[in-house]
Amino acid sequence: MSGGPPRPRGGDTTTDDRSSRTGRLGDWSRTRAENVTRIARWEVTKNAGGVDRRTVIIAVLAVIGLGAMAPVAVSQGVSLDQGIYRVGVVPEDPYYDPVFLDPTFRVQNPSSAAVEAGKQEIRIVGPQVREYADTTKGRAAVDELRSSTMRYNDGIMGLEDNQSAAFPVVVNLSYVQRDATRVVAPGEQAIAVDSGEDEEAGGGDGAGGGGDGSSDDGSGDENGDGTAGDGSDAGGDGDSDVTQPEGGSNVGSSTIGARLTGGGTSGAPSDITPPFPFRSLVLAFVFVLPLNFVIQAYGSTILSERINRRGELLLVSPVSRGDIIVGKTLPYFAAAIGVATAITLVLRGSAISVLAIVPLAMLFLAATFLGAMFARSFKELTFVTVTITVSLTSYAFVPAIFTDVTPIALISPLTLVVRDLQGQAIGLGQFAFSTLPPTLTALTLFGLGAGLYREEDMFTQRPIPYKVLDALAGPITRRRSVALVTAVLLPFVLVAELVVVAFMYPLTQASIPFGVIVFAAFVGIALVEELAKSLHVYAGYAHSRFDDTLRTALVVGLFSGIGFFLAEKLTLIARLADLQEVEIGQAALGEQALLQTGVPLPILVVALLLAPLALHVVTASISALGARRGRRSYAVALVIAVAVHVAYNLTVVTALAQ
Amino acid sequence: MTESDGDSTGRSLLSDPRLIIAKRDLSSLSREKTIVLALLIQLFVAAFSSFLVVGLTSLYNPGSVSAGEVVVGVAGEHDAPLVRAANEQDGLRAITYPTPETAREAYQDGRVHAVMLAGDSGNRIDVEVIAPQESIETTLIIDQVRTLLEAVERDERIARSDHLDRSTVPVPEKVDASPYFGFTYTVLVPLLLFLPPFISGSVAVDALTEEIERGTLELLRVAPLSLVDIVDGKALAMILIAPLQALLWVTLLGWNGIDIANLGQLLTVVTALTTLVVTLGLSLGVLTAKRREAQLLYSVLVIFGFGILTFLPEHPATTVAKLAVDSPTGTTTAHVVGYAVAAVALFVLARRLVARTDPEGL
Amino acid sequence: MITARDLRKEYGGFVAVEGSTFTVEEGEVFGIIGPNGAGKTTTLKMLAGLVEPTDGDVSVAGYDAGETEMRQRLGFLPEESPLYEEMTPLSYLHFFADLYDVPDGVADRRIHDTLERLDLDHRERPLGDMSKGMKRKVAIARSLINDPDVLIYDEPGSGLDPLTTNYIIDFTRELGEQGKTIVFSAHNLYHVESICDRVAIMNEGKIVAKGDLDELQAEHGRTEYHVYTTVDVPGSSRENGNYRRVVESMDAVDETRSAAQEAGGQVVDIRTEESSLEEVFLEVAESESAVERGSGARP
Numbered sequence A: 001m002s003g004g005p006p007r008p009r010g011g012d013t014t015t016d017d018r019s020s021r022t023g024r025l026g027d028w029s030r031t032r033a034e035n036v037t038r039i040a041r042w043e044v045t046k047n048a049g050g051v052d053r054r055t056v057i058i059a060v061l062a063v064i065g066l067g068a069m070a071p072v073a074v075s076q077g078v079s080l081d082q083g084i085y086r087v088g089v090v091p092e093d094p095y096y097d098p099v100f101l102d103p104t105f106r107v108q109n110p111s112s113a114a115v116e117a118g119k120q121e122i123r124i125v126g127p128q129v130r131e132y133a134d135t136t137k138g139r140a141a142v143d144e145l146r147s148s149t150m151r152y153n154d155g156i157m158g159l160e161d162n163q164s165a166a167f168p169v170v171v172n173l174s175y176v177q178r179d180a181t182r183v184v185a186p187g188e189q190a191i192a193v194d195s196g197e198d199e200e201a202g203g204g205d206g207a208g209g210g211g212d213g214s215s216d217d218g219s220g221d222e223n224g225d226g227t228a229g230d231g232s233d234a235g236g237d238g239d240s241d242v243t244q245p246e247g248g249s250n251v252g253s254s255t256i257g258a259r260l261t262g263g264g265t266s267g268a269p270s271d272i273t274p275p276f277p278f279r280s281l282v283l284a285f286v287f288v289l290p291l292n293f294v295i296q297a298y299g300s301t302i303l304s305e306r307i308n309r310r311g312e313l314l315l316v317s318p319v320s321r322g323d324i325i326v327g328k329t330l331p332y333f334a335a336a337i338g339v340a341t342a343i344t345l346v347l348r349g350s351a352i353s354v355l356a357i358v359p360l361a362m363l364f365l366a367a368t369f370l371g372a373m374f375a376r377s378f379k380e381l382t383f384v385t386v387t388i389t390v391s392l393t394s395y396a397f398v399p400a401i402f403t404d405v406t407p408i409a410l411i412s413p414l415t416l417v418v419r420d421l422q423g424q425a426i427g428l429g430q431f432a433f434s435t436l437p438p439t440l441t442a443l444t445l446f447g448l449g450a451g452l453y454r455e456e457d458m459f460t461q462r463p464i465p466y467k468v469l470d471a472l473a474g475p476i477t478r479r480r481s482v483a484l485v486t487a488v489l490l491p492f493v494l495v496a497e498l499v500v501v502a503f504m505y506p507l508t509q510a511s512i513p514f515g516v517i518v519f520a521a522f523v524g525i526a527l528v529e530e531l532a533k534s535l536h537v538y539a540g541y542a543h544s545r546f547d548d549t550l551r552t553a554l555v556v557g558l559f560s561g562i563g564f565f566l567a568e569k570l571t572l573i574a575r576l577a578d579l580q581e582v583e584i585g586q587a588a589l590g591e592q593a594l595l596q597t598g599v600p601l602p603i604l605v606v607a608l609l610l611a612p613l614a615l616h617v618v619t620a621s622i623s624a625l626g627a628r629r630g631r632r633s634y635a636v637a638l639v640i641a642v643a644v645h646v647a648y649n650l651t652v653v654t655a656l657a658q
Numbered sequence B: 001m002t003e004s005d006g007d008s009t010g011r012s013l014l015s016d017p018r019l020i021i022a023k024r025d026l027s028s029l030s031r032e033k034t035i036v037l038a039l040l041i042q043l044f045v046a047a048f049s050s051f052l053v054v055g056l057t058s059l060y061n062p063g064s065v066s067a068g069e070v071v072v073g074v075a076g077e078h079d080a081p082l083v084r085a086a087n088e089q090d091g092l093r094a095i096t097y098p099t100p101e102t103a104r105e106a107y108q109d110g111r112v113h114a115v116m117l118a119g120d121s122g123n124r125i126d127v128e129v130i131a132p133q134e135s136i137e138t139t140l141i142i143d144q145v146r147t148l149l150e151a152v153e154r155d156e157r158i159a160r161s162d163h164l165d166r167s168t169v170p171v172p173e174k175v176d177a178s179p180y181f182g183f184t185y186t187v188l189v190p191l192l193l194f195l196p197p198f199i200s201g202s203v204a205v206d207a208l209t210e211e212i213e214r215g216t217l218e219l220l221r222v223a224p225l226s227l228v229d230i231v232d233g234k235a236l237a238m239i240l241i242a243p244l245q246a247l248l249w250v251t252l253l254g255w256n257g258i259d260i261a262n263l264g265q266l267l268t269v270v271t272a273l274t275t276l277v278v279t280l281g282l283s284l285g286v287l288t289a290k291r292r293e294a295q296l297l298y299s300v301l302v303i304f305g306f307g308i309l310t311f312l313p314e315h316p317a318t319t320v321a322k323l324a325v326d327s328p329t330g331t332t333t334a335h336v337v338g339y340a341v342a343a344v345a346l347f348v349l350a351r352r353l354v355a356r357t358d359p360e361g362l
Numbered sequence C: 001m002i003t004a005r006d007l008r009k010e011y012g013g014f015v016a017v018e019g020s021t022f023t024v025e026e027g028e029v030f031g032i033i034g035p036n037g038a039g040k041t042t043t044l045k046m047l048a049g050l051v052e053p054t055d056g057d058v059s060v061a062g063y064d065a066g067e068t069e070m071r072q073r074l075g076f077l078p079e080e081s082p083l084y085e086e087m088t089p090l091s092y093l094h095f096f097a098d099l100y101d102v103p104d105g106v107a108d109r110r111i112h113d114t115l116e117r118l119d120l121d122h123r124e125r126p127l128g129d130m131s132k133g134m135k136r137k138v139a140i141a142r143s144l145i146n147d148p149d150v151l152i153y154d155e156p157g158s159g160l161d162p163l164t165t166n167y168i169i170d171f172t173r174e175l176g177e178q179g180k181t182i183v184f185s186a187h188n189l190y191h192v193e194s195i196c197d198r199v200a201i202m203n204e205g206k207i208v209a210k211g212d213l214d215e216l217q218a219e220h221g222r223t224e225y226h227v228y229t230t231v232d233v234p235g236s237s238r239e240n241g242n243y244r245r246v247v248e249s250m251d252a253v254d255e256t257r258s259a260a261q262e263a264g265g266q267v268v269d270i271r272t273e274e275s276s277l278e279e280v281f282l283e284v285a286e287s288e289s290a291v292e293r294g295s296g297a298r299p
Helices: A018-050 A053-076 A096-101 A112-116 A136-158 A204-208 A226-234 A238-242 A256-260 A278-309 A312-316 A321-347 A351-374 A378-401 A407-411 A413-421 A428-452 A464-473 A481-488 A490-509 A514-542 A550-576 A583-588 A590-596 A601-627 A631-657 B017-031 B034-060 B079-087 B100-109 B136-159 B181-214 B217-222 B227-255 B263-288 B291-311 B316-324 B330-356 C040-048 C068-072 C089-099 C104-118 C132-143 C162-177 C189-195 C213-220 C250-262 C274-286 C288-297
Strands: A085-088 A105-108 A122-125 A128-132 A169-175 B070-075 B092-096 B114-121 B124-131 C002-011 C014-024 C029-033 C055-060 C074-077 C150-154 C181-186 C198-203 C206-212 C225-229 C237-239 C242-247 C267-272
Touching: A018 A321, A053 B291, A085 A112, A085 A136, A096 A105, A096 A136, A105 A136, A112 A122, A112 A128, A122 A136, A128 A136, A136 B136, A136 B181, A169 B136, A278 A321, A278 A351, A278 A378, A278 A413, A278 B291, A312 A321, A321 A351, A321 A428, A351 A378, A351 A413, A351 A428, A351 A464, A378 A407, A378 A413, A378 B181, A407 A413, A407 A428, A407 A490, A413 A428, A428 A464, A428 A490, A464 A514, A481 A490, A481 A514, A481 A550, A490 A514, A490 A550, A514 A550, A514 A601, A514 A631, A550 A601, A601 A631, B017 B227, B017 C089, B034 B181, B034 B227, B070 B079, B070 B100, B070 B136, B079 B092, B079 B114, B079 B136, B092 B136, B100 B114, B114 B136, B124 B136, B181 B217, B181 B227, B181 B263, B181 B291, B181 B316, B217 B227, B217 C074, B227 B263, B227 B330, B263 B291, B263 B316, B263 B330, B316 B330, C002 C040, C014 C040, C014 C198, C014 C206, C029 C040, C029 C162, C029 C189, C040 C055, C040 C150, C040 C181, C068 C074, C074 C132, C089 C104, C089 C132, C104 C132, C132 C162, C150 C162, C162 C181, C162 C189, C162 C267, C181 C189, C189 C250, C189 C267, C206 C213, C225 C250, C242 C250, C250 C267
Parallel strands: A085 A105, A085 A122, A169 B124, B070 B092, B070 B114, C029 C181, C029 C198, C074 C150, C150 C181
Antiparallel strands: A122 A128, B114 B124, C002 C014, C002 C055, C198 C206, C225 C242, C225 C267, C237 C242
């Protein structure tokens, strides 16, 4: 963007000979490379000396200590919900053993008064639950007792000599591909069944990496050490840790450890676990984790350039700021990719995993770079970094949970990693769909940050919102450049819209009416698009880049609308990933859906091109008119523009539905 | 000279320099809107983990979310117990087919979600389950199938109890319980209560090292207050905001119908833990005098310390869970007291360290 | 008011200051001059109690350096002006007023008066966005917030444009005239000469000469003052858009100033020849007797 063309270091390119053009290009790139390397090397050596040996030793010792602690802690069985339910039971009762063995419960003397007083959740008399507190806690306690009893029973039965009577049912589970993809059952919402490639049945989950379908019969105790460690990594599911079996045989253990290995496909009924690519998911998380540490250091180094004007000297040196930024970023990028490569090697992934991490690493670094350009102090940087960590990790991680569920998952490059670790093939289109938006977003962020990487912006104390406007207004030099900025912002729009869609997806699983979800998605998407079309226009007005005439506002709106329309056509890339299979995706990407209808061609052209063009121009003009008059009227105009946009989309969808 | 200063003996309590330092740090937090950001981040983390757990629970325990009915084709010589159990199960409907072949056919045609072929293997019922390739639907189907088979297993065990030496414990009746109850109290509440201390400690590191690195500490030192006062003031500010945030989360949870018990003890735990980590952060700031090193050591050591605490009889998260869910024991109370004592002890030690530190090195 | 006896400061093996002994009377303005690295800043920091001497003692207003009571009566201005960049001048000054336990009403009046006198606007703008001169003025206002008796100023006018430098030097002189005891350092001899009662010359960690200005000047010859004015005054020549007159005494400087003001212009800068300062240094460094006499002149 406004990074400006990097200047050659020396001013010695005076030979204007045509034949030497390639030579000059060579010189130019060599100077670039030299400058970048020099700054990168300086960055590495400076920061290697920046943290002294004592710090490194202590940190390493602490990490080693943690590693040493982990197995011990796990073997002791850390259960967070230790003793949260109190059960009144006496040793003579049959329930005593299951209650006693499950650390979730605390054994008390049965007392009706205690239950009344809320000091006991369950009172057991003889072989039955006589009384339980009628609270959420009481009911949860009974539910927990139910599952511990089942586990206990399985354990007891494992001790039996007559195993065929103890485990009278043997299950063999196989996954079989079929042609029909929908089961039409009464009162049921049809769910599309994923049409995978391989005909092979059985152990489809074994491909999840380890491939050891370990729990092959009732006596399997696969959740010994390693897998349980993974379980605590996962950390999400409180209930499952409870079920750490108390020694003996643990036929029906349902710890995360068991789930991680992909679940059994044969054995007693309780051995069967619903398939879930959790293992790959946890492993994928390992890829994202180091990025968060890298950006900590990276943000520090960028901000320290800005503290006390330290970076000024670098700015006046005969090195372009593009070189400075690339040079300072390169070591951290290399570190991120290096770690990703190492993890890939350990996990036996392919090059695709590393390639998929590249855009993610860029995105993390770019966001941190921009954040460090915005932050006014280290304190503020800490918060900016945490925000980036949290939001980008969830951007990468949440969609990847649904890897095997819906193609929307591909909006996160991490999904590619999960698929790669599962040994699935990845198409070129899918790869592009997954990696292009974050890459473009990262480049845009770097561009915006680079626009601020100059004397007058680096060393000011402006609050972050103003800095954002500064960054946006930077590239706007005349009315025409509005179109360009709008177009450049499109990757954000794409990513943000896909995230909106992805967040709507779980809602479709819950019992929320489909119409409501679609409407919510429309509002979210319209808001994203209208912001992208108008925020920089507002920034331009705030920086007095435009004169205050009605005509200018309309022209600016026109440019913004056209810029958006042209760039939006890029979203056709979504088709590469078969996104239209997903109903919400269809609705969300609105106009594209028109292609699939049998409308006559001329009308189609009008509808496909002119209508959206008109929409974007109209809404962009509305918000531009508002932006002309200051912040409050901009907000009002934005709301109107969003409303118009939503109304339009609803019209299109209802028209299509007929 | 003619004005009232000059004698510093008659300082009022409110003009204690430590309070003034604390006030400035707090107002700087609010001016930079960082505190708002901090709250948003915590809210986001909580929402994110809830989202994750609801997602995961719905995948593992799909019955808790989805209303769809699973249709299973049943065939084979032992189909009767399966059909019996199916009749008692919600969300699952069994259709009996005369032969395994017809059942498979129905599966291929998409008339049933899954097929269960109950054959005989020795003295056992050998059930072959055929389900579709992995998808969210499969997860739901397998879950229902497993519940069904577990019921069959229970029935069969009772039928064969003559051949068993031990008897099983009757499984309690199913009740309408929230599948997220355990998660809420054992993960979400501790998470929300532990995030504020962690953030406070991290900000404390910044607040001190920033003064050192920018050189503003020198001006505080020529003012009539000691390094200990400065560190005290910063500690005060950062310790103060953590229980306030915790209180906010507890209130928000309360609005969402999640009642938190033993608020006083919980806030004590939060304050004590905050004191511990803030003291650690400030000590590291004084010892290293550099933000980068102090922050690195801070995060590593806090995680390390959190790991060490698993060796306690009760992990802090468990303590918090037991207090919040109102099942505290003597151990729990002992831990709360222990944290408070440890916090005071460490704070006193750290003050001594700061007092002994040569401020010229900062 | 200030007594420094045999001050010595070592950093590791490096001796920054050695054998510094001097006294500053109440109401006196005492200048320490010398080239960069001479030990001026270390000396001032020892006086302020920021740096503990390896050897020797300092007493300020009857207290040991660094004691709380002493700090309550001290105004310190470091060479750089490290400020809380996100604060505004008003909130910044009020923060320090609170630290020095200045009652609110008094603080309000004092801040208002000082900022008026320093001619500082933009009181609600973040300090980080201010020019260096404005930051310096805020830093000076901070050093006065407790109405101190003793001011220790490290290079109050360095690194600023000539107009601001002169403004600040004039302001410092006014403070001296109001009866404050001031110790300050500079490497521009004119700044010292225009406001100091006595000076000490430091070189390589040692005080090489000290005494009355007139005495030193008589001893080491005259200094050339280059007075730059906006208008033509007698004896001046045109240079870079301004006029320069070279004179040899402080009286002549004052005369030039009034001449310029009468002609409707003003003095924009007064410089001494770099070499003249060096000459004094060299001269005093060569003759040990100068040290003897200097220290003998005043107890």
